Amino acid sequence: MKVGLVAQRDNERAVEIADAIRAALDDDGVDCRLDTATATSLDLPTAGTTVERLEACDLVVSVGGDGTFLFATRAAGDTPMIGVNLGEVGFLNAVAPENAVDAVRDTVAAIRRGDHAVREAPRLTATCTGFESVPAVNEIVVSGPRRGHGGGASFEIEIDGSTYSTGHADGVMVATQTGSTAYNLSEGGPLVHPAVDALVVTEMCGVEERPPLVVDDDAAVTIAVRDAPHAVVVSDGRQPQELELPVAVTVSQADTPVRLAGPTADFFDALGKLS
Known part of the structure; x- marks a missing residue:
């Protein structure tokens, strides 16, 4: 059996826990x-030992905050993951540091027996002609080249082919229920319980801003961009991709979800850490 280990960079405690595991x-x-x-x-x-080898493992263990977990998911593919929480909230990382070794050993034993439980969380991709983004666990943002006064772009948002909104904004965010507690929340989007299969569409600082929209998780959200030097697509805050205009980017659920093993985080307990 093979287990991949990823510790948060420049975090001595994360490295120590990874070594103990x-x-x-x-x-x-x-x-x-x-x-x-x-x-x-x-x-x-x-x-x-490059991170790209994680997909060949039977389990991937992330030790750190949600950022470390998101980094590891990019290489894990459909390999089950378990997160040890060294961050402040820990929606994705359900294991407390003091329980890390036992939780991972228990999960490994269950995988060996073939009776381990795996939960799935959706990922998103953004596509247009000649481009497909890295899958996102939390959110995909389509924006102009910069935010703020004099920046942004003109956007037209369609949900399954029907127009929802047109106007000028800094950008448009499409978040999963997992990502509703992250960047989406800071942009005024709603919290979505992880048991609800939904996407959240949020305009970012729109001039005539429409309220955030919650749609079914299998919806296709198409974002047409105009009136800017170029568009930028960002997946989970990483690897921004510039696209020439005019362009229409479609955000939809990816084929491969994140697969989560081990203990489950208490959503409402984690919410208490946001305040």
């Missing part, structure tokens, strides 16, 4: 594969 799994006869940064922090050989 690695040592425990080594005692259990499990092959651990660390990403290059984690292996380097532990003075372990780095050859062949």
Whole structure:
């Protein structure tokens, strides 16, 4: 059995916990594969330990905040993941640091027995002619080249072919129910319980702003962009992609969801940490 380990960069505690997990799994006869940064922090050989190898594992363990978890999901593919929470909220990371070793060992044992439970959370992709974004767990943003006065772009938002909104804004965000507690919330979007299959469409600082719209999770949200030097598409806050105008970007549910193993986070307990 192979387990991938990714620790938050420049976080000594995350590295220590990852090392404790690695040592425990080594005692259990499990092959651990660390990403290059984690292996380097532990003075372990780095050859062949790139994060891209995580997809070949049976389980991926993220140790850190939600950002570390999102980083690991990009390479995990459909491999089940478990997150150890060193951040402030921890919607994606359900395991407390003091329980990390036991939780991972229990999950590994369940996978070996074939009776482990896996939950799925949707991912989004943005597509247009000649382009497909990296899948996003939280949100995809389509914007002009910069925000603020004199920036932004003109947008037309269609939901399954029907026009919802037209006007000038800094950008348009499409968030999953998982991402509703993240960037979406700071832009005035609503909280969505993780059991609700939905997408949230939020204009960002619109001149004649329409309210955020909650739609079915299998909806196709098409965002046409005009009146700007170019458009920018960002997936989970990473790897911005510039697109020439005119362009119509369609955001929809990706084929491969995030697969979550191990303990489940208490949504309402995590919400209490937002205030």
